[in-house]
Amino acid sequence: MSATTAMVAQLRRMVNEPSSSSTYSDIELKAAIEACPIPDDDGNDPTEIDWTAGYDLHRTAAAIWQEKASIAAQDYNFSADGGNFSRSNVYEQYMKQCRYHEARRQPGTIKLLISPQPTAIEWVSNLAEVD
Numbered sequence: 001m002s003a004t005t006a007m008v009a010q011l012r013r014m015v016n017e018p019s020s021s022s023t024y025s026d027i028e029l030k031a032a033i034e035a036c037p038i039p040d041d042d043g044n045d046p047t048e049i050d051w052t053a054g055y056d057l058h059r060t061a062a063a064i065w066q067e068k069a070s071i072a073a074q075d076y077n078f079s080a081d082g083g084n085f086s087r088s089n090v091y092e093q094y095m096k097q098c099r100y101h102e103a104r105r106q107p108g109t110i111k112l113l114i115s116p117q118p119t120a121i122e123w124v125s126n127l128a129e130v131d
Contacts, residue, residue, distance in 0.1 A: 003033035003055060014061040014101070015068070024064070036060045038106045062101035069094035 008029050012018060020026050036059040037046035044051040072094055075087035 002053070003030045007033055007055065007057065011057055011060060011064075014057065015064045015097075017064075023068075029064075032060050032064060033057065036063070056106045058101045059105040062098050062105060065094050065098035065101060069098060 005026075008026050011029050011033060012024075015024075017024050017029075024032075033055045036056045037051075038054045038056045039045050040052040040054055042050070042052070046053075069091050072091040075090055077084070077086050077088050079085070
């Protein structure tokens, strides 16, 4: 199952993109959602055949806020005609939203694989040595 229209609508609210005519289209948001799969309730990974589709919207929202912050990072503060314009605050607010959603994402685990595989040991350390 792919990302639903309801998921896209919820993500739009989470990242303050109220309509498809704004920065991100529905297709782009759907692709972003599908890039953040999570294991299902039975413990099946997204790579397994029996996986029931599920996606982490907070992880997706954090990635989008980070992308938006990278665009706003070039903004700078300036003074003109007696007014102070603090455009760099936009970056700080975007990163604050990124941290908010990162804190709410699904916890993850990793599987450690031993490589190379250990071989059987053919000696015993407490045997007497042969001269």
